[in-house]
Amino acid sequence: xxxxxxxxxxxxxxxxxxxxxxxxxxxxxxxxxxxxxxxxxxxxxxxxxxxxxxxxxxxxxxxxxxxxxxxxxxxxxxxxxxxxxxxxxxxxxxxxxxxxxxxxxxxxxxxxxxxxxxxxxxxxxxxxxxxxxxxxxxxxxxxxxxxxxxxxxxxxxxxxxxxxxxxxxxxxxxxxxxxxxxxxxxxxxxxxxxxxxxxxxxxxxxxxxxxxxxxxxxxxxxxxxxxxxxxxxxxxxxxxxxxxxxxxxxxxxxxxxxxxxxxxxxxxxxxxxxxxxxxxxxxxxxxxxxxxxxxxxxxxxxxxxx
Numbered sequence: 001x002x003x004x005x006x007x008x009x010x011x012x013x014x015x016x017x018x019x020x021x022x023x024x025x026x027x028x029x030x031x032x033x034x035x036x037x038x039x040x041x042x043x044x045x046x047x048x049x050x051x052x053x054x055x056x057x058x059x060x061x062x063x064x065x066x067x068x069x070x071x072x073x074x075x076x077x078x079x080x081x082x083x084x085x086x087x088x089x090x091x092x093x094x095x096x097x098x099x100x101x102x103x104x105x106x107x108x109x110x111x112x113x114x115x116x117x118x119x120x121x122x123x124x125x126x127x128x129x130x131x132x133x134x135x136x137x138x139x140x141x142x143x144x145x146x147x148x149x150x151x152x153x154x155x156x157x158x159x160x161x162x163x164x165x166x167x168x169x170x171x172x173x174x175x176x177x178x179x180x181x182x183x184x185x186x187x188x189x190x191x192x193x194x195x196x197x198x199x200x201x202x203x204x205x206x207x208x209x210x211x212x213x214x215x216x217x218x219x220x221x222x223x224x225x226x227x228x229x230x231x232x233x234x235x236x237x238x239x240x241x242x243x244x245x246x247x248x249x250x251x252x253x254x255x256x257x258x259x260x261x262x263x264x265x266x267x268x269x270x271x272x273x274x275x276x277x278x279x280x281x282x283x284x285x286x287x288x289x290x291x292x293x294x295x296x297x298x299x300x301x302x303x304x305x306x
Contacts, residue, residue: 092119
């Protein structure tokens with residue numbers, strides 16, 4: 001039985017590309033593995049896979065009796081159902097260490113870089129395994145996506161060097177043009193329901209016993225979302241009512257390099273505690289904030305502790 005390589009719920013491009021790359025790498029190391037996702041992939045990820053000749057991985061959400069490798073997460077709230085009923089063999093990630101535990105030792109590659117794709121690129125090199133050009137292409141796109149074309153505070157020199165090297169392997173001459181093409185696809189909101197937009201890039205967190213959801217929509221121009229804000233606000237109120245203390249939705253303008261955050265919370269004062277800015281109504285503008293991982297989730301975790 002093949003090992004399942006799986007990223008987090010509501011898969012983004014890094015989760016999908018990393019699952020495909022890790023399955024290839026572990027298979028070439030003698031451990032038969034196959035990539036899976038926990039749900040339908042987003043438009044940006046579909047664009048990237050098609051651009052480099054891949055099909056979307058099979059959807060599998062239950063780990064019962066399976067051998068599993070996790071990529072791009074270590075939080076129980078974001079992982080496969082019944083992970084404890086399977087066997088976790090390895091983790092490849094770039095986030096804080098979550099609450100997944102194992103009864104046995106495991107292989108772990110968890111680095112403070114902007115993208116799991118950067119870690120995987122180094123793993124190929126470490127094991128002396130050549131990166132196929134099509135996998136180099138999707139890893140390159142994953143890094144551009146996760147670092148918002150190097151504009152995010154999560155971006156490191158390792159990420160930039162990885163993109164430079166991967167572009168040569170993939171035969172991509174204009175990285176910026178590819179990045180803008182991707183973000184135009186990612187920015188497409190017309191025709192999508194409010195629910196689809198909220199959950200396009202969404203994660204639940206446990207913050208001092210409170211279930212808190214944080215979603216993010218990245219667009220090339222925030223005005224693209226003007227007609228959708230009312231519906232998005234109503235949707236996050238609905239999501240909050242489903243057993244959550246708070247739901248926050250970041251509307252990130254990648255050109256202005258900041259985010260408007262929509263708020264649905266039992267206690268909106270946590271926003272002021274987290275960012276030192278009092279919201280006006282149910283939203284707040286956060287200048288320079290582009291990363292949920294580094295600039296938003298940690299601030300809220302501290303605010304909920306207080």
